[in-house]
Amino acid sequence: MSSTFENDHPQRESVAALTLGALGVVYGDIGTSPLYTMKEIFSPHTGVPLDAQHIIGVVSVIFWGLMTVVTLKYVTLILRADNRGEGGIMALTALASKAAGSTHGRRVALLLIGVLGAALFYGDSVITPAISVLSAVEGLEVISPQFKPYVLPISASVLLALFAMQRYGTSVVGKLFGPIIVLWFGALAIVGIHQIAQEPAILLALNPVHAIAFLWAQGAHVFIVVGSVVLAFTGAEALYADMGHFGKKPIRLAWTGLVLPALALNYMGQGALLMHDASAIDNPFFQLFPDQLLVPAVILATLATVIASQAVISGAYSMTKQAMQLGLLPRMRVHFTSVKEIGQIYIPSVNWILLAGVLLTVLGFGSSSAMAGAYGIAVTVTMLITTLLTFFVVRHGWRYPLPLALVATGVFLALDTLLVISCSLKIIDGGWFPLILGALIFTVMATWRRGRELLITHIQQDDPELLPFITALSADNMHRAARTAIYAVANPDTVPQALMHNLKHNQVLHERNLILTVIFHDVPWIEDKERVQVEELVPGFWKVKVNYGFKNEPDLPKALELCEQHGLPINLFETSYFLSREIVVPTRGTGMAHWRELLFALMSRNSRSVVDFFHLPNNCVIELGTRVQI
Structure with a gap:
């Protein structure tokens, strides 16, 4: 451990x-x-x-x-x-x-x-x-x-x-x-x-x-x-x-x-x-x-x-x-x-x-x-x-x-x-x-894994590609808030839902925007020197990948401090975390059996908050809900 x-x-x-x-x-x-x-x-x-x-x-x-x-x-x-x-x-x-x-x-x-x-x-x-x-x-x-x-x-x-x-x-x-x-x-x-x-x-x-x-x-x-x-x-x-x-x-x-x-x-x-x-x-x-x-x-x-x-x-x-x-x-x-x-x-x-x-x-x-x-x-x-x-x-x-x-x-x-x-x-x-105990737990594990795959697929199917979208944004004279925005995503190549909501409803863009992906690898430990990878996309936008082993304890604020070693200093006191919270809506049809979709929706509703899991500061997190049918 x-x-x-x-x-x-x-x-x-x-x-x-x-x-x-x-x-x-x-x-x-x-x-x-x-x-x-x-x-x-x-x-x-x-x-x-x-x-x-x-x-x-x-x-x-x-x-x-x-x-x-x-x-x-x-x-x-x-x-x-x-x-x-x-x-x-x-x-x-x-x-x-x-x-x-x-x-x-x-x-x-x-x-x-x-x-x-x-x-x-x-x-x-x-x-x-x-x-x-x-x-x-x-x-x-x-x-x-x-x-x-x-x-x-x-x-x-x-x-x-x-x-x-x-x-x-x-x-x-x-x-x-x-x-x-x-x-x-x-x-x-x-x-x-x-x-x-x-x-x-x-x-x-x-x-x-x-x-x-x-x-x-x-x-x-x-x-x-x-x-x-x-x-x-x-x-x-x-x-x-x-x-x-x-x-x-x-x-x-x-x-x-x-x-x-x-x-x-x-x-x-x-x-x-x-x-x-x-x-x-x-x-x-x-x-x-x-x-x-x-x-x-x-x-x-x-x-x-x-x-x-x-x-x-x-x-x-x-x-x-x-x-x-x-x-x-x-x-x-x-x-x-x-x-x-x-x-x-x-x-x-x-x-x-x-x-x-x-x-x-x-x-x-x-x-x-x-x-x-x-x-x-x-x-x-x-x-x-x-x-x-x-x-x-x-x-x-x-x-x-x-x-x-x-x-x-x-x-x-x-x-x-x-x-x-x-x-x-x-x-x-x-x-x-x-x-029977093993079969029940296997069903829970298989349902959760398959449900997450379906959920991510449905979220991403209508999302535009990231690079053309932010290239156009960087040329826009839209007002920019003097803070850092971190968008946590599963797929770093498409536009985050939270970014779309921020632009549509708040009509604001931050000066510094990090498209953040957390990857858990099939090795037990990832050391600090391999923790983060940083890539500048266009002015004001960076792609950051945070790596963990399956025995590491994820702590995103601590990991983000390591970005400074890669030329991206982050003031955590001037940072906002934008998260998309998906509300799963089971539907009959393709995907999983309906009872498995209901089970996945139940587990999704009761799973631990991303905020707690990644040790994010509560007063810096903005969660935007999205209803997703699977």
Whole structure:
């Protein structure tokens, strides 16, 4: 995320500090997967026998899945596909589209695929807090069955508190994330080692032959089993999404130095526990702890799941900001809560929509086991999309030979396809939920983008060409106001509507007129030296282009100060901003379906003001309304 300063990247600390921060933010989600994964794999609906051979096989599949999906795919390959240091599905989509070249059809297809991945991420942002917090609070039932009626109210209260605190930012809380997660992973490893020492036969799971044999023996049943095993890999996408915050090296160090060993030891510990006590399957994670440590374990697990949820919530804010600036969502109010910490922005509308979705999910499903069916499908489709986009980066961006590009991504593509197919079998059991959420958000994004295209086309279709028009004006002796007028436009080659209105109704022209265009590029950052481009057209008229990356915070007055370096000094105290505000009028006929036009009109009416979005001074803005039929 950008800071409140246009070209300031979050200041990098030492590798040790960044590695600690990465533990808290990046690995919270995958680090809390042991809470529910083993319980779901051996639940009655999978039909996996609870004996030593199958337990070793399951743990082997989990271990080698972590090695393949996380270590090889994300840590080794995907982290290399950075867009000027930034990661995540939107950054990768921009990178893949750029690498795809000038083929319009391919670029549009890649954009749509990326938008689908982004839409599914929001589904994950709803389910992750719900299942994580609920599975942690369910540990109270292990302490005493009498706590069962209080699990849902306590979970809802924790989630309410989590979302309510978002407005204050996570700059202070963020400093606690790393140490708590270090304690969490340390606890995972210690209790795992304790159980392994009692049943060392579980170490056979380190042999990949047991994983292969287990999967082969399942036959067609393998899809049902893998649909539960995938719960161990959820959260892997965060490694890539948060690369811009921490860098590759800290993320890799955290994974190989602590996270992978702790997860492996804990899953083996749960397997060892089940090998000598099959009754522990009710909640194998909390059964790892001695009775006197159950209460501290539940508290620590709840803290860890809150941290895991925070990472996804912050990711949703970041994704929304990028989508707005790439023209995929309407403008929303963004609050900057810190200039240095990771959780530095807060978007109220996204926050409360997510909270409503999370609470409905908790109350609707009622338990982490019921929710497990909904968890996984959105994540695995996003993982598949990431691999597909990475192929285009490897092939066209890095220019690897086709056979090498296929080898580099083909294995992961096949594995991701297996995971998607496996999770798709759970659609009836709850998998429909994130898919519907994703479909709704995809529809909103696609409608907004298409609506903006139609709107701009209709505005521009009758506008005269700019250069002949202002050439004629410059020769006119019309009275000129001794101020600077800035006309913000989408197309700098036609006459701005606001300029036409100014001439027609006020019969006045300013001494200095800037035709201003703001461009958001498909790169995360644009530095100050590349911020503005100035071109003098005729006496009294200049064309100014302001460039931003999709992670920069747009601030037009600050950007206009840079025009002085290009021979165009601007006195901002003697400047007026003329804006055209379009009122969308849906009509039946060509364009979009009528319901989509109504949706676009609704979003357009409620989108954040251009004045606020670009930080324009309120007392210097003149807005002229125009009704536009689409």
